[in-house]
Amino acid sequence: MRSIAEALESGSLQQVARILNGGLSPSDIAHLLESSPPNERKLLWQLVDDELDGEVLQYLSDEIRSDFLSEMNAQDVIEIAEDFEVDDLADLLQQLPEAVIQEVLETMDAQDRQRLEEVLAYPEDSAGGLMNTDMITVRPDITVDVVLRYLRSHKSLPNMTDSLLVVNRKDDFIGVLPVTTLLVSSLSSTVREIMRTDVEPIPATVSDKEVATLFERHDLVSAPVVNDKGKLVGRITIDDVVDVIRENADHEILSMAGLDEEEDMFAPIMKTAKSRAVWLGINLITAFLASAVIGIFEATIAKVVALAVLMPIVASMGGIAGSQALTLVIRGMATGKVSSNNIRWLMNREFLVGAFNGVLWAFVVATAAMVWFNDVTIGVLIASAMLINLTVAAIAGTALPLILKTLKIDPALAGGVILTTVTDVVGFMSFLGLATIAYA
Amino acid sequence: MRSIAEALESGSLQQVARILNGGLSPSDIAHLLESSPPNERKLLWQLVDDELDGEVLQYLSDEIRSDFLSEMNAQDVIEIAEDFEVDDLADLLQQLPEAVIQEVLETMDAQDRQRLEEVLAYPEDSAGGLMNTDMITVRPDITVDVVLRYLRSHKSLPNMTDSLLVVNRKDDFIGVLPVTTLLVSSLSSTVREIMRTDVEPIPATVSDKEVATLFERHDLVSAPVVNDKGKLVGRITIDDVVDVIRENADHEILSMAGLDEEEDMFAPIMKTAKSRAVWLGINLITAFLASAVIGIFEATIAKVVALAVLMPIVASMGGIAGSQALTLVIRGMATGKVSSNNIRWLMNREFLVGAFNGVLWAFVVATAAMVWFNDVTIGVLIASAMLINLTVAAIAGTALPLILKTLKIDPALAGGVILTTVTDVVGFMSFLGLATIAYA
Numbered sequence: 095m096r097s098i099a100e101a102l103e104s105g106s107l108q109q110v111a112r113i114l115n116g117g118l119s120p121s122d123i124a125h126l127l128e129s130s131p132p133n134e135r136k137l138l139w140q141l142v143d144d145e146l147d148g149e150v151l152q153y154l155s156d157e158i159r160s161d162f163l164s165e166m167n168a169q170d171v172i173e174i175a176e177d178f179e180v181d182d183l184a185d186l187l188q189q190l191p192e193a194v195i196q197e198v199l200e201t202m203d204a205q206d207r208q209r210l211e212e213v214l215a216y217p218e219d220s221a222g223g224l225m226n227t228d229m230i231t232v233r234p235d236i237t238v239d240v241v242l243r244y245l246r247s248h249k250s251l252p253n254m255t256d257s258l259l260v261v262n263r264k265d266d267f268i269g270v271l272p273v274t275t276l277l278v279s280s281l282s283s284t285v286r287e288i289m290r291t292d293v294e295p296i297p298a299t300v301s302d303k304e305v306a307t308l309f310e311r312h313d314l315v316s317a318p319v320v321n322d323k324g325k326l327v328g329r330i331t332i333d334d335v336v337d338v339i340r341e342n343a344d345h346e347i348l349s350m351a352g353l354d355e356e357e358d359m360f361a362p363i364m365k366t367a368k369s370r371a372v373w374l375g376i377n378l379i380t381a382f383l384a385s386a387v388i389g390i391f392e393a394t395i396a397k398v399v400a401l402a403v404l405m406p407i408v409a410s411m412g413g414i415a416g417s418q419a420l421t422l423v424i425r426g427m428a429t430g431k432v433s434s435n436n437i438r439w440l441m442n443r444e445f446l447v448g449a450f451n452g453v454l455w456a457f458v459v460a461t462a463a464m465v466w467f468n469d470v471t472i473g474v475l476i477a478s479a480m481l482i483n484l485t486v487a488a489i490a491g492t493a494l495p496l497i498l499k500t501l502k503i504d505p506a507l508a509g510g511v512i513l514t515t516v517t518d519v520v521g522f523m524s525f526l527g528l529a530t531i532a533y534a
Numbered sequence: 535m536r537s538i539a540e541a542l543e544s545g546s547l548q549q550v551a552r553i554l555n556g557g558l559s560p561s562d563i564a565h566l567l568e569s570s571p572p573n574e575r576k577l578l579w580q581l582v583d584d585e586l587d588g589e590v591l592q593y594l595s596d597e598i599r600s601d602f603l604s605e606m607n608a609q610d611v612i613e614i615a616e617d618f619e620v621d622d623l624a625d626l627l628q629q630l631p632e633a634v635i636q637e638v639l640e641t642m643d644a645q646d647r648q649r650l651e652e653v654l655a656y657p658e659d660s661a662g663g664l665m666n667t668d669m670i671t672v673r674p675d676i677t678v679d680v681v682l683r684y685l686r687s688h689k690s691l692p693n694m695t696d697s698l699l700v701v702n703r704k705d706d707f708i709g710v711l712p713v714t715t716l717l718v719s720s721l722s723s724t725v726r727e728i729m730r731t732d733v734e735p736i737p738a739t740v741s742d743k744e745v746a747t748l749f750e751r752h753d754l755v756s757a758p759v760v761n762d763k764g765k766l767v768g769r770i771t772i773d774d775v776v777d778v779i780r781e782n783a784d785h786e787i788l789s790m791a792g793l794d795e796e797e798d799m800f801a802p803i804m805k806t807a808k809s810r811a812v813w814l815g816i817n818l819i820t821a822f823l824a825s826a827v828i829g830i831f832e833a834t835i836a837k838v839v840a841l842a843v844l845m846p847i848v849a850s851m852g853g854i855a856g857s858q859a860l861t862l863v864i865r866g867m868a869t870g871k872v873s874s875n876n877i878r879w880l881m882n883r884e885f886l887v888g889a890f891n892g893v894l895w896a897f898v899v900a901t902a903a904m905v906w907f908n909d910v911t912i913g914v915l916i917a918s919a920m921l922i923n924l925t926v927a928a929i930a931g932t933a934l935p936l937i938l939k940t941l942k943i944d945p946a947l948a949g950g951v952i953l954t955t956v957t958d959v960v961g962f963m964s965f966l967g968l969a970t971i972a973y974a
Contacts, residue, residue, distance in 0.1 A: 119751075119752060121751045121752060121753075122751065125751065125870070125871070128871055129870075129871050129872070129873070129875070129876055130876070131876065131879050242682075242717070245717040245718060246717065246718055246719070246721075248718050249718065250714070250715075250718055251714040251717060251718060253753075254696070254753075254755060255714050256694070256696060256755070273713055273714075273717070274690070274691040274713075275690075277682070277686065277691060277713070278685060278686055278688050278689065278690055278691060279686070280686070281686075309776070310776055310777075310780065311559075311561045311562065311565065312559060312561060313561075313693075313694075313773040315694060315696070315755055315772065332755065332772050332776075333753040335776075336749070336750055336772075336775075336776060336779065337750075339776065339780065339783070340750065340779065340783075340869075342783075343779070343780075343782075343783030343786070343787070344865065344869075346783075346787055347783070347786055347790075347861060347865055348861060348862070348865060350787075350790070350861070351857045351858045351860075351861035351862075352854070352858060353858055353861060353862060357862075359862065359866060359871060359872070359876075359880065360876075360879070360883070363883060363886050363887055363890070364890075366883070366887050367886075367887045367890040367891055370855070370858060370887060370891055371891055371894060371895075373854070373858070374851065374854060374855060374891055374895055375895075377850070377851065377854045378847070378851060378895060378898070378899065381846065381847045381850050382847065382902065384846060384850075385843050385844060385846060385847055388842065388843045388846070389843045392839050392840075392842075392843060395835075395839050395842050395843075396836070396839045399832050399835050399836045399842075400832070401842075402828065402832075402835050402839075402841075402842035402845075403825050403828045403829045403832060403835075404825060405842075406821065406824060406825060406828070406846060406849070406958070407818070407821045407822065407825055409846070410817070410821050410824075410954075411814065411817065411818060411821060414792070414813070414814060414817045415810070415814060417791045418791045418792060418793055418810060418813070420791075421787060421788060421790070421791035421793060422788070422791075422793060422797075422799065425784060425787055425788060426799060429780075429784075430565070430569075431565070431568055431569050431799060432569070432799070433569070435569070436569055436570070436571065436799075436800075439571045439800070440799065440800075443800070443803060443806070446803050446807075447803055447806050447807045447810060450803070450807040451807055451810055451811055451814055454811060455811075455814055455815075455818060458818070459818065462822065466829075514850075518846070
């Protein structure tokens with residue numbers, strides 16, 4: 095990276111081109127492009143050899159890829175498309191205008207087109223959308239010797255062929271023959287004798303999240319995919335699953351701050367500013383809601399100004415405690431550890447943990463407040479408010495993700511905003527409300 | 535899971551045992567144990583067949599595993615240890631008391647012990663700690679035919695053998711022979727003719743995060759590991775890397791809320807409450823700091839109580855905007871997209887985005903405030919404070935992760951706390967400070 099940076103600064107484009115196309119792998123080039131400011135990025139893209147264009151495109155994030163694609167004419171796209179495997183081609187096509195898709199499809203031979211249409215038939219984030227139709231199938235009655243000769247007749251095998259898929263004449267999925275088993279078996283054994291029938295094929299409609307969990311739980315490298323009639327339609331390989339795991343992790347982390355995981359770090363400023371503005375706007379509304387609650391008790395604050403000094407403590411501590419429960423449950427739901435089976439137990443536990451900390455910190459804060467303002471009442475008030483808010487926070491934090499999920503709202507995105515609104519409103523209302531009664 | 539829940543309720547332990555040991559894979563059993571409340575968990579663990587104990591232990595999270603291990607005597611541990619592969623055994627041992635480790639080591643044969651000690655020599659979170667010493671090596675001068683016969687002489691091959699490792703007589707790493715290449719090559723070709731020499735072996739001291747990035751970037755299924763002298767010492771397989779990716783994602787997500795990713799969701803309440811208390815305590819100190827700032831301007835608030843109603847808006851909006859920049863940079867650093875090369879560019883960009891939104895929302899909030907309180911001054915004040923705070927937030931959010939990383943503090947853990955302290959203090963100080971001047 096440093097040598098490229100230096101070469102760019104020195105202005106020697108030939109040198110940059112040499113470094114780019116000489117030793118870097120397509121995924122390294124893509125990474126470099128993604129980490130470069132727009133001007134440099136455009137320049138570097140021009141310098142990448144046409145031959146590598148296709149592979150580099152596969153590794154780029156959706157946003158940057160569609161930027162580049164929109165500047166290419168249909169002919170260039172078709173040339174690139176020839177090098178793609180079916181599952182990657184399906185992803186690529188979904189970002190192109192309809193007319194170009196049609197042109198690309200027309201140039202493909204019938205078999206490739208059929209495979210492609212099979213993959214396109216499924217949603218992008220399902221097993222069918224992830225799968226590749228490129229695989230080696232064998233019949234159960236042939237011998238290991240024949241299988242080995244068959245394989246030897248190929249110029250190369252599909253990527254990540256860690257097992258051969260066993261089907262019958264009608265393409266029904268029967269079992270899996272791991273390559274490592276093949277290599278240690280005697281030449282006269284039949285496929286049927288050595289294959290595994292305990293492997294569950296993945297239905298094409300299963301979500302990509304579930305696929306990732308299955309791969310992770312059973313340490314898979316590849317898995318067969320079947321349609322609803324039990325016929326083998328493709329296989330998923332671990333590289334695509336790793337991408338899914340990364341994307342899901344990105345999504346969870348970035349959503350909590352209201353960011354989009356597809357966001358390009360070097361997009362034009364106006365574009366970024368606009369998408370951030372929406373999130374800020376929503377949060378502003380909830381902030382005004384909390385202020386409105388404070389506004390109800392303006393008279394009380396005018397009487398006892400110390401309330402204004404202390405009230406943010408009640409609100410923010412509720413937010414912190416609630417966020418812990420919320421984050422734990424959201425992550426637990428994403429990894430399959432939390433479900434309707436154990437959620438009630440979890441809520442009980444979070445309630446008790448919240449109550450314990452509520453009592454502890456209420457005591458600490460009350461003492462500090464009493465000493466600071468030389469006023470016992472205010473200490474009692476803030477203790478009560480803290481206790482109320484921390485317990486409400488624990489319950490809300492645990493309950494919200496499930497409620498949101500039932501309403502089909504993304505908990506990672508909406509959970510935080512709603513939670514802090516709840517803890518702010520409850521915090522201010524309990525503290526200032528009790529104060530109004532106490533100082534009446 | 536449902537059938538187990540029903541069987542447990544009906545009290546039929548035999549039925550539960552049958553379901554457990556009959557069809558579930560060890561990783562499914564581990565998942566079930568992790569999702570069960572403590573009493574059920576202990577019960578289920580008793581019911582798991584002794585034979586499966588070892589494999590189930592491998593899939594459990596560190597905390598739960600050490601709970602179970604602490605209740606087993608050395609003899610049981612030794613029996614279980616016999617089934618473990620070297621890299622998993624290294625993980626297991628690191629959780630046992632010294633005396634037990636010694637006993638286990640003594641029962642192992644010399645070769646296994648040496649391999650184990652090799653793995654234990656490296657930190658847990660490095661390539662050396664992740665690697666397995668179980669692999670197939672071949673010399674470059676033998677033919678494909680000989681290799682195939684050699685493989686056929688094994689009862690089974692190591693898990694995830696997707697390539698054979700080519701070494702010379704002195705165990706220097708020379709290259710990699712993918713199994714798929716082996717299967718399509720003519721029987722008379724030599725290993726040297728068909729092997730790949732463009733694969734970079736991973737130095738054993740590289741961090742597990744870097745290993746994950748390498749695997750992801752180059753779509754690897756396994757990779758050779760060398761020591762500092764270039765000798766082959768082991769290989770890493772994708773299943774361990776997927777675990778690393780998941781753990782790192784968990785860590786980032788949970789750290790931001792002050793949670794530990796090793797936390798057991800069903801740990802005893804007191805244990806959980808205590809660890810949460812520490813985080814709440816730290817946040818309480820920062821909350822008091824913000825309150826102290828408000829306290830400086832008590833007199834001003836007494837004069838204009840509307841300030842107390844509006845001040846949380848300035849503080850919270852700063853926190854929201856700052857969190858976006860912070861989250862983006864932290865995630866960017868974790869995935870290698872953000873580095874000292876592009877951080878200055880990024881900071882410029884976030885500053886401009888922050889300034890844009892600062893101006894926009896300052897205007898909106900000012901208008902709302904003016905209408906609400908029928909006071910132009912307060913509108914101008916809140917607009918100025920918003921502008922200041924949103925720009926400071928953008929800069930702080932971008933700069934903090936790098937600063938923390940240089941100080942060797944985990945940005946995911948400390949970044950949020952520090953950022954909200956900054957935005958609270960700056961928010962209150964600018965709003966109330968300007969107000970003091972305006973209403974003097």
